[in-house]
């Protein structure tokens with residue numbers, strides 16, 4: 001799993017997927033109205049959790065390749081009342097960014113110095129191409145400020161809802177919350193999962209999964225280059241299942257989303273991934289749930305529809 005640190009089974013709390021682990025971690029260290037730092041763009045699910053817990057989102061610039069800006073975070077910690085940081089340092093959603101090792105270390109030290117907890121979501125670490133990207137920020141945490149969480153939703157099956165949380169110095173608080181809200185963890189399910197992992201050769205399966213996904217991403221990028229309007233920018237993630245596209249000419253991703261939906265194609269408009277409107281010209285594409293001629297044709301079609309919207313925009317501007 002997340003490399004670079006070893007944990008005892010008793011330190012790990014089983015959760016209903018990764019999102020519950022994130023929610024428990026946040027509830028343990030915040031009160032309604034508190035400010036939580038997020039990557040920008042960030043996972044749609046995180047924004048929903050923050051909204052449900054009445055927390056304020058402070059979005060920090062995030063590089064499409066190197067992830068969260070530790071410099072910008074350092075500034076935010078000096079100027080804002082940040083109560084927690086929630087981040088996906090490996091293959092962030094939706095950018096697919098992975099923080100370099102040195103930045104992971106800097107992040108752990110910075111947060112320890114400010115005594116601010118980090119909820120580190122490692123749900124995609126096993127899909128990373130490079131070992132250094134699989135290493136968790138938690139491995140640099142000597143004082144328990146990092147809460148590590150993940151699940152098997154992206155590597156075994158989303159419907160299992162088997163996740164986990166190692167909450168460091170906040171472990172008593174998260175266990176109390178878990179017991180209060182759902183009567184505790186699900187040992188039978190967790191034992192079944194452990195059995196499955198032992199039997200199936202999880203590490204071999206992961207290698208196969210990564211080998212299956214990498215050509216899909218390469219092909220999807222080639223389709224973007226061939227069929228999307230000139231000036232479209234696309235990420236080049238080192239692993240994972242997502243591509244993030246910046247569309248040219250003020251194309252409105254919500255208009256594109258609607259046009260695609262009319263044709264039975266589902267894309268994720270950039271507006272989903274921020275509490276602000278700054279990613280309105282962006283979309284996220286995922287190759288995680290299957291890849292074949294249907295998906296290839298859908299991608300070509302999204303490109304054509306984006307081109308039509310760009311042309312309309314030009315006409316209106318003229």
Ligand SMILES: Cc1ncc(COP(=O)(O)O)c(C=O)c1O
Pocket residue numbers: 016017018019020043045088092093121123150151152153158161162163
């Ligand atoms: C970064 C991230 N964390 C958590 C989740 C949700 O995980 P789970 O289904 O295990 O709750 C997702 C799913 O899209 C995700 O992208």
